[in-house]
Amino acid sequence: MDATESLRDRKKLRTREQLVAAATELFAERGYDAVTVGEIAERAWVSERTFFRYFGAKEDVLWPDSGEQLALFAATIEARPAVEHPLESVRNAMIELGRALGMDATAALTRARIVAATPSLVARDMLEYSRWEGAVRDAVRRRTGADERDLAPEMTAVVAGGALRVSFERWVADGARGDLAEMIGGAFAAVEGAIRD
Amino acid sequence: MDATESLRDRKKLRTREQLVAAATELFAERGYDAVTVGEIAERAWVSERTFFRYFGAKEDVLWPDSGEQLALFAATIEARPAVEHPLESVRNAMIELGRALGMDATAALTRARIVAATPSLVARDMLEYSRWEGAVRDAVRRRTGADERDLAPEMTAVVAGGALRVSFERWVADGARGDLAEMIGGAFAAVEGAIRD
DNA sequence: CCTGTTTTTGGCAGTCATTGACATCTGACA
DNA sequence: TGTCAGATGTCAATGACTGCCAAAAACAGG
Numbered sequence: 301m302d303a304t305e306s307l308r309d310r311k312k313l314r315t316r317e318q319l320v321a322a323a324t325e326l327f328a329e330r331g332y333d334a335v336t337v338g339e340i341a342e343r344a345w346v347s348e349r350t351f352f353r354y355f356g357a358k359e360d361v362l363w364p365d366s367g368e369q370l371a372l373f374a375a376t377i378e379a380r381p382a383v384e385h386p387l388e389s390v391r392n393a394m395i396e397l398g399r400a401l402g403m404d405a406t407a408a409l410t411r412a413r414i415v416a417a418t419p420s421l422v423a424r425d426m427l428e429y430s431r432w433e434g435a436v437r438d439a440v441r442r443r444t445g446a447d448e449r450d451l452a453p454e455m456t457a458v459v460a461g462g463a464l465r466v467s468f469e470r471w472v473a474d475g476a477r478g479d480l481a482e483m484i485g486g487a488f489a490a491v492e493g494a495i496r497d
Numbered sequence: 498m499d500a501t502e503s504l505r506d507r508k509k510l511r512t513r514e515q516l517v518a519a520a521t522e523l524f525a526e527r528g529y530d531a532v533t534v535g536e537i538a539e540r541a542w543v544s545e546r547t548f549f550r551y552f553g554a555k556e557d558v559l560w561p562d563s564g565e566q567l568a569l570f571a572a573t574i575e576a577r578p579a580v581e582h583p584l585e586s587v588r589n590a591m592i593e594l595g596r597a598l599g600m601d602a603t604a605a606l607t608r609a610r611i612v613a614a615t616p617s618l619v620a621r622d623m624l625e626y627s628r629w630e631g632a633v634r635d636a637v638r639r640r641t642g643a644d645e646r647d648l649a650p651e652m653t654a655v656v657a658g659g660a661l662r663v664s665f666e667r668w669v670a671d672g673a674r675g676d677l678a679e680m681i682g683g684a685f686a687a688v689e690g691a692i693r694d
Numbered sequence: 695c696c697t698g699t700t701t702t703t704g705g706c707a708g709t710c711a712t713t714g715a716c717a718t719c720t721g722a723c724a
Numbered sequence: 725t726g727t728c729a730g731a732t733g734t735c736a737a738t739g740a741c742t743g744c745c746a747a748a749a750a751c752a753g754g
Contacts, residue, residue: 308721308730315731336710347733352712387692419624426623427616451684454663455656456691462655466648487648494653495584495692505701505750512702533739544704549741696754703748711740719732724725 316354316364318344323361324407327414332359332421359424362411366428373397374435378442386440386453390460391488395481405476412472433461463487513551513561515541520558521604524611529556529618556621559608563625570594571632575639583637583650587657588685592678602673609669630658660684 322343326335337358341351355361376397380389415421437457440446446453467483519540523532534555538548552558573594577586612618634654637643643650664680 306722311721312731337712338710348711349713349734350732353731356712358711420621422627423620423624426627427620430619430623449667451663451667451687452690454667455659455684455687458659458663459652459656459688459691462652462659466651466655470646470648470651487652490648490652491656491692493649494656495688503750508750509702534741535739545740546705546742547703550702553741555740698752700751701749703746705746706744707742709740709742711738713736713738715735717732717734719730721730722728724727 315344315346315350319346319351319354320361320364324410324414327362328410332414332418359421362415362421363424363428366431369397370428370431370435373432374439377436377439382443386436386443386456387460387488389439389443390436390456391463391484394460394464394484398480403480409472409476412468416472429461429465432464433457436460459488459491463491512541512543512547516543516548516551517558517561521607521611524559525607529611529615556618559612559618560621560625563628566594567625567628567632570629571636574633574636579640583633583640583653584657584685586636586640587633587653588660588681591657591661591681595677600677606669606673609665613669626658626662629661630654633657656685656688660688 341348376393440453538545573590637650
């Protein structure tokens with residue numbers, strides 16, 4: 301509740317943000333591989349060692365809040381009314397979340413381009429998606445009380461996670477114009493067509 | 498056509514196989530991170546430098562034929578009769594492929610365990626799946642002549658790739674007993690249930 | 695079998711990511 | 725102001741890669 305945390309905490313937060321900003325700028329300018337952690341640290345006014353105190357690895361700086369966002373997403377799904385169809389819950393959760401995070405389109409676009417340009421980052425990104433998928437799967441299982449061996453929750457999660465991923469990719473490909481929420485809705489709708497005929 | 502290629506080629510192939518075998522054994526024994534490239538090279542009777550002539554990175558040795566397999570998969574899909582429903586084609590292609598590759602269950606299991614134990618390898622694995630997904634998407638697009646902006650082929654690919662991934666994971670979790678092809682069929686079937694209600 | 699040519703290897707040095715150990719500095723607080 | 729815990733900087737070491745050059749092996753022709 302206290303917006304004025306200790307000086308220490310504020311400094312820590314600022315350093316963290318500077319590291320993320322410095323890294324993003326440098327990556328955007330020269331490409332991920334051509335930037336060293338030392339350079340990122342230098343631009344953020346800290347030592348290289350300190351970078352690793354904030355982020356476990358160079359690439360982690362591109363997913364600064366993945367843990368929090370995942371937790372938030374999971375909580376948002378759980379909070380949806382139980383009568384909703386699972387896919388509907390996920391879709392709404394994603395839309396709610398998109399609003400809550402206040403998505404800075406420009407920043408998201410920059411980041412997406414950096415990631416797309418380097419295979420190892422794309423891989424890491426897929427790993428993030430798979431974690432969201434896991435959250436969906438767990439939520440669906442809990443809600444439907446499905447057996448752990450039932451593949452239905454897994455596939456629901458595959459569809460939900462895939463819709464998010466595909467929508468985001470398309471949104472980025474379009475230069476972050478257009479409405480992401482709408483695109484997600486479209487992706488979910490497309491599954492119907494994909495399944496039937 | 499010539500089973501007796503040049504000595505050079507045969508040696509190269511043997512070295513490659515030895516590297517893969519050495520790496521797999523060591524990873525299984527001690528875990529991916531605890532094994533150095535130098536140790537792998539040593540057990541394969543070559544220098545560390547040579548390892549990197551065969552594989553661009555340490556982790557690549559766990560996906561020795563990913564390119565070929567992907568190409569084979571793509572070709573197999575394309576070869577399915579055009580009247581088949583896309584998902585059906587993909588399912589059959591996967592089943593055909595599983596047979597053609599002669600899946601060594603034990604080896605697959607060992608590999609899967611190594612991968613599952615290390616996040617960066619899981620990420621790389623997801624990247625591989627996304628490439629298969631891309632192949633499916635392209636095939637569906639070509640076959641249906643869908644517009645590039647149509648999300649249907651993307652989602653068909655998501656479902657197909659997801660079914661493969663989920664099935665394989667389950668198969669591995671079950672200790673590679675059971676029929677993988679059958680499990681894939683089950684995953685595809687589960688989508689119906691997941692979508693409707 | 696001998697010899698000049700083409701590949702494949704090995705050895706080395708250098709860069710960069712990542713980590714542990716230890717000294718120093720700084721905000722928090724009595 | 726003096727002390728303590730937490731944050732940072734420094735240093736050294738390991739291990740993944742890469743470029744470069746020289747030795748070894750496989751080829752091809754005579």
